[in-house]
Amino acid sequence: MSRAFYWMVLPAFVLFFVFHTVPVLQGVYYSLTNYPGYGEHAVIGLRNYVNLFKDDRILDAYLFTFKFAIVATVLTNVIALAIAIGLNARIRFRTALRGVFFIPNVLAILIVGYIFNYLFANSIPAIFGGTSILANPELAWVGIVIVAVWQAAAFAIIIYLAGLQTIPEDLLEAAMIDGAGAWRRFVSVVFPLIAPFFTVNMVLSLKNFLQVFDHIVALTNGGPGTATTSVSLLIYTGGFQGGEYAYQTANAIVYFIVIVLVSIFQLRILQRREASL
Amino acid sequence: MRRPYLPLALVACLLAPACGQGSDRGVTLDFFQFKPEATAAFDTIIKSFEAEHPGIRVVQNHVPNAEAAIRTRLVKGDVPDVMTLNGASVFGELASAGVFRDFSKERVKDVVSPSIQRILNDLGTRAPGEVNGLPFASNAGGVIYNKDLFARHGVRPPSTWQELVAAAEKFKAAGVTPFYLTLKDAWTALPAFNALAASIPPQDFFAQRRAGKVTFAQAYQDVMAKLGQLFQYGQADRFSRGYDEGNRAFAEGKSAMYLQGSFAIPAIREIKPAFEIGTFALPAAEPPKLVSGVDVAVTMAREPAHPKEAMAFVEYLMRPEVMRAYAKEQVAVPPLKEARSEDPALQELMPYFEKGSLIGYPDHHIPLTIQLAPLLQQYLIDGDQQGFLREIDSEWDKAMERRS
Numbered sequence: 001m002s003r004a005f006y007w008m009v010l011p012a013f014v015l016f017f018v019f020h021t022v023p024v025l026q027g028v029y030y031s032l033t034n035y036p037g038y039g040e041h042a043v044i045g046l047r048n049y050v051n052l053f054k055d056d057r058i059l060d061a062y063l064f065t066f067k068f069a070i071v072a073t074v075l076t077n078v079i080a081l082a083i084a085i086g087l088n089a090r091i092r093f094r095t096a097l098r099g100v101f102f103i104p105n106v107l108a109i110l111i112v113g114y115i116f117n118y119l120f121a122n123s124i125p126a127i128f129g130g131t132s133i134l135a136n137p138e139l140a141w142v143g144i145v146i147v148a149v150w151q152a153a154a155f156a157i158i159i160y161l162a163g164l165q166t167i168p169e170d171l172l173e174a175a176m177i178d179g180a181g182a183w184r185r186f187v188s189v190v191f192p193l194i195a196p197f198f199t200v201n202m203v204l205s206l207k208n209f210l211q212v213f214d215h216i217v218a219l220t221n222g223g224p225g226t227a228t229t230s231v232s233l234l235i236y237t238g239g240f241q242g243g244e245y246a247y248q249t250a251n252a253i254v255y256f257i258v259i260v261l262v263s264i265f266q267l268r269i270l271q272r273r274e275a276s277l
Numbered sequence: 278m279r280r281p282y283l284p285l286a287l288v289a290c291l292l293a294p295a296c297g298q299g300s301d302r303g304v305t306l307d308f309f310q311f312k313p314e315a316t317a318a319f320d321t322i323i324k325s326f327e328a329e330h331p332g333i334r335v336v337q338n339h340v341p342n343a344e345a346a347i348r349t350r351l352v353k354g355d356v357p358d359v360m361t362l363n364g365a366s367v368f369g370e371l372a373s374a375g376v377f378r379d380f381s382k383e384r385v386k387d388v389v390s391p392s393i394q395r396i397l398n399d400l401g402t403r404a405p406g407e408v409n410g411l412p413f414a415s416n417a418g419g420v421i422y423n424k425d426l427f428a429r430h431g432v433r434p435p436s437t438w439q440e441l442v443a444a445a446e447k448f449k450a451a452g453v454t455p456f457y458l459t460l461k462d463a464w465t466a467l468p469a470f471n472a473l474a475a476s477i478p479p480q481d482f483f484a485q486r487r488a489g490k491v492t493f494a495q496a497y498q499d500v501m502a503k504l505g506q507l508f509q510y511g512q513a514d515r516f517s518r519g520y521d522e523g524n525r526a527f528a529e530g531k532s533a534m535y536l537q538g539s540f541a542i543p544a545i546r547e548i549k550p551a552f553e554i555g556t557f558a559l560p561a562a563e564p565p566k567l568v569s570g571v572d573v574a575v576t577m578a579r580e581p582a583h584p585k586e587a588m589a590f591v592e593y594l595m596r597p598e599v600m601r602a603y604a605k606e607q608v609a610v611p612p613l614k615e616a617r618s619e620d621p622a623l624q625e626l627m628p629y630f631e632k633g634s635l636i637g638y639p640d641h642h643i644p645l646t647i648q649l650a651p652l653l654q655q656y657l658i659d660g661d662q663q664g665f666l667r668e669i670d671s672e673w674d675k676a677m678e679r680r681s
Contacts, residue, residue: 034680038351038374051679057672121461121517135461135516137658223463224516225655226648240345242646243370245352247679 030249037245048250057226058234058251065230068141068148069209075149076205077198080156085186087157088164098161105154113218116147120219137227140220144228148215152208156201163197164190195274203266210259231255303332304586309350309357311343312573314543318606319361326593333586335359351376356578358587361413364571366641369400372409377576380408385592388600393612396637397571410576411595414609415616417626418468418538418568418638420559421545425552426453426533434557434625438503441560445510448533457532458511459523460657463650467640468568469507469536470653472559473500474639475568483642486673493673494666501662503561507536508657516658524548540572542608542622554622558629567629570638572609644680647672 031048035041052058087098104112120143121132133139167190175185191198213232216222222229222237229237231251239248310319316339323335338357340346344367350357356376362368371377380386386394386408393412402409422434430451435441445455459465478496485491508515512532521544527535528548535541542554558567575594581587593599597613604611610618616630629635643649647669656665 036370036374037348038354038371038376040374048679051675055675125514125517131514132461132517135514135658137655221463223651223654224460224658226651227655229651236345237648238646240348241342242644242648243348243367244646244679245348 027249028253030246031253032250033246035246036243037240041246048247049254051247052251052254057229058231060226061229061231061234064141064228065210065212065232068145068212068230069206072145072148072152072209072212073202073206075145076152076156076209077201079149080153080201081160081198083153084157084160084164085190088161101157102154104151105158107151109151109214110218112151113147113215116143117219134220135224137224140224140228144212144215144219147219148209148212151215152205156205159197159201160194163194167193192274195270199267199270199274202270203263206266207259207263210262303334304583305334305336306359306583306586306590307357308335308337308590309343309347309360309362310337310339311347311360311362313339313341314540315573315603315607318603322594322599322603326590329593330586330589333589335590347371356581358581358583359575359577359590361573361575362410364397364400364410364412364574364641365638366400366643366645368397368410368574368576369641372576373401373403375403376579377403377409378579378581379403380411380576381406383588385588385595386411388595388597388613390612390614390616392633392635393569393571393616396569396635397574399637400641410574411591412571412573412612413575413594413600414571414573414604414607415569415612416538416540416572416609417556417623417629418471418559418570419556419626421527421535421537421539421541421622422555422557423527423530423533423550423552424555426530427555430533432533434555435560436557436565437560437563442506445507445534449510454512454532455510456507456534456536457518457523457526458508458515458536459518459520460508460516460654461519463654465520465523465537466504466508466653466657467650468538469559470500470504470649471568471638471640473503473561475636476562476566477503483639487677492666492670494663494670497666497669498662501656501665504653505657505660505662538568539608539610539623539626542620543606546608556622556626558626564634566634566636567626568638569610569630569635570641571612572607643673644676646676 030041032043032045033041034044034048083101087094087101091097117134120134124133125131132143134143171189171193172185175189180188211232212230213236216228216230216233220228222233232255235248235252235255238251239245242248308319308323310316316337319337323337327333327335343362344365347357347360347362347367351371360377362371389412393415394408397410397412398408426432426448427434430447430453432444432447433440435444448455474497477500479485482491482496486493486496512518518526520541523535523537524541524544525548526532528545528550530550530552535545536559539556542556545554558565575591577587577591597611600611600613603609604618605620608618608620608622610616610623610630617627640649649669652665652668652672656662
């Protein structure tokens, strides 16, 4: 019997190893070379990593990405939780509305991005005057936050809805009989009970926003100037367009470690305050 | 244990273009074509080539953002048989890395004008004396203008910087936008930058810069000041408009001039402008020189899978009549021994080709990792000239340090 379990795991393991682990290990090797992506190369040790820490452009990309990711994560979770509570209440057209709010999740980010790009560049200036916020180096990141939150909230809503449905009715009834108001019930009963779902959403959204790429390609392409260049975009443009494949691979590996550390830290903090029935 | 390999083999089969195809159908060439505007033109060329060579099939691959795409293919060790690439710094880098074939001993290179071949070779070759690509079409960087608006406001195509500024002032005073600017696409600042950077700094600037004897801050003050001056004569929403919108707006007569190279003319003509298009060289210094680059370079893999067939296709492409027909359709200059375009829009630029007062694109000497275009976009938004020059000098030094 136990042999059968191994056989069930093996295909996934092989696929994961061949298509994920091997390329990652290859990347680690290339990050120690001066490989431009083609032709000959030589091992140069840790020089790419040393240069990374001397590059102010990489620091700028980190600052932008973290600023963006933290703001977008907070907004996504606040908005998604509010909408999920609304969609969990006894309202009319509940099923239809749940479908509507899920639609952004199935649309391709690039297409959504191009549509918003048009809205920012043409429709909004036509209604309110001024020019596109995407053309303003100080405000362009706000445009990206708007699109990212709009798109990401859909998935977070689904997870919160699933969480809200695990709350037993009798607990809420008991709280009501004890005289708890709506806000009190939310803070003391609902939120503690959906805390595991909150943890999942916070970790997933922060991780996804730290890897932001498509939104930026569709909206600003990292501009104006380099104001909205995220770490992933920098890895792509520097590595493939700029011809510094090995250098940006080193950047990618450092960033991978950063994301893992951030996620573990987040899980530790958030799981500590989860309640259970 | 063998079972996991079956799906793998199937996937590999789906990815490989030739899998399961019998050899009786002849040879299939993988042709990487970088220029989205020219897809149809190359389809026509391929069709007549295939009619002449029944045993060879050519598959045209064209992708957006070709320079990143060709690199991703090379990372996978997958070099196309025959390629066209823009004669820019990526071409030079790939040629220096030894990706392309050496044409120096092939007869096919003899049709090309030597001065234009030199512009391409200057970008980089694997070893001195090698020829790693053949110029197929040349472009000209200049200023495109609306002949109707010029005639109506009594303005003549300027031949000095003062005349250019005076023309822009005159249009502005008459309520006509002098230049339609499209800075949402950062690269659209490059044609004007190139024209200025080609004429104002000393001709050996990049050699001196590589040797560390001069900085951008020393040699580029005037270039940046003039660029900033030109870009003040644009429309109000210049930072939220892109290249395609610019082509349309210029074709609809919304500006008197357009700071783009000759490669934009086919796209403008597609919108059927109701006026005649003219071009002049941006008069940055005296005597004015024309920035000209190799718009399309043809080359093939150093070791292609089908060397004979690939060479046959390259030879077909480099026939003078094929090059002329392509140049006519794409409003390019065929880089033949007597480079000449019959296109009326380019006539004012022909004297530069005849006299050979051509100069390559300066930005091809600037490593792409510096990201010149976004930096220019930033400068044109905030006007911080010293900040721009400091940044480009520091990026240059960092890039050189990483390369060494």
